[in-house]
Amino acid sequence: ELISCLPSPPPPGRGGTPRPGAAMKRTREEVDATLQIAKLNAAELLPAVHCLGFGPGASGAAAGDFCLLELEPTLCQQLEDGHSLVIRGDKDEQAVLCSKDKTYDLKIADTSNMLLFIPGCKTPDQLKKEDSHCNIIHTEIFGFSNNYWELRRCRPKLKKLKKLLMENPYEGPDSQKEKDSNSSKYTTEDLLDQIQASEEEIMTQLQVLNACEIGGYWRILEFDYEMKLLNHVTQLVDSESWSFSKVPLNTCLQELGPLEPEEMIEHCLKCYGKKYVDEGEVYFELDADKICRATAQMLLQNAVKFNLAEFQEVWQQSVPEGMITSLDQLKGLALVDRHSRPEIISLLKVDDLPEDNQERFNSLFSLREKWTEEDIAPYIQDLCGEKQTIGALLTKYSRSSMQNGVKVYNSRRPIS
């Protein structure tokens, strides 16, 4: 077949004709000619063609001006709803991406293929729905890449939050520290800038830490001060013979207001109880477990270890009358050694332990060589991600053996 009477075909091998904006100038006749050369039957094709060209600013993602981010459908929906995502990380931290309530690790995924980003390109379904008579669509490729960012849901990095707030714990309004305007204090915005976690995860953790917003800054209460507030409340409950499940807010504020700021009394009630309204009055239902736990911490922090039996006796006597103590309340706070004679108990707080999985296990195994699952579980529970279980963590980071008929776990490698 003679082809010389048709317009000349595109140059061989590569897609490059050095005419600026060439995609914009390509005509239907040229397209049809190419179809003929290619021996494609136009009748088997949809009428519209996309003439693809590289836009004048088209470049590779390597230049850093743009990138591709893989999303989960829920994140995609959040973006479409107008929410933002934030990438957080210091120079010495691994960057994470945060939505309003979740945190993700960012990893680059390379592909051996070339990915082209094409605005205004329609799929066959869209073309069929459109019913337009346009049969040539000049399309500019925005850019290209051979990698993209992958997201993997991760635990928010919250240890730093407590560390920042402990720089300057709140000891009460009369403390000398409060007069010093240079002391370290953080607003919500400050925390969002510094913590690699989503806003919702940070807010939840602030509640767990019993933190309080005072004068616009988030403060953690100095433990003794927190106990002082709690004691005021429990002593008042006792002297008024109230039920623990019905502590009236207004009376508390009235009676205790002369001793401590009202906001702090109310904060204490919120930390150690649940608020509810009955016949227009606000009451708190006190949480016995939390109060017993705090009392135990107060007793345990004064020495390295205690005789277990003696501790249990003193502990029961120290909690408000009517509350029952139980070692179950102390998971993640204290460790019992049933092999020593006498049996002993000591303070071990999970939030004092390292955040990184391997470091956490190293520190636990250096404290105690062999652990039962029951004893170690409260100290690794927070490491469990979305899909990891305690069992999976133990398999990965420890070795098991039998001791006196009980399964115990120890380190995989010697701990120095």
Added chain:
Amino acid sequence: MVPFACSARAGGLAEWVLMELQGEIEARYSTGLAGNLLGDLHYTTEGTPVLIVGHHILYGKIIHLEKPFAVLVKHTPGNQDCDELGHEIGTRYLVTALIKDKILFKTRPKPIITNVPKKV
């Protein structure tokens, strides 16, 4: 640390398409790819994408992505850029488009053989 915010730029999110090709595309001339043609993208009546690039035909398929992509474009602000609170905005990534579909060309390109006119 200055967090990078990724938010949708005002005016809403466009929807783009991803095209995935095997290997690399090279510009024929040293002026680079910008401004140059790539080729013609057709669809058969059954919806199969057909791409003619140079002397090759590629047949592909449309894949609806289980995990959509966001295209983030870096935006370095000028001196006057501030947010609602009057804080200066640092460098941020604007989510310029979402990609929910890709056109994947996985098969080996078929060369277009053009017949040489016979000499009489």
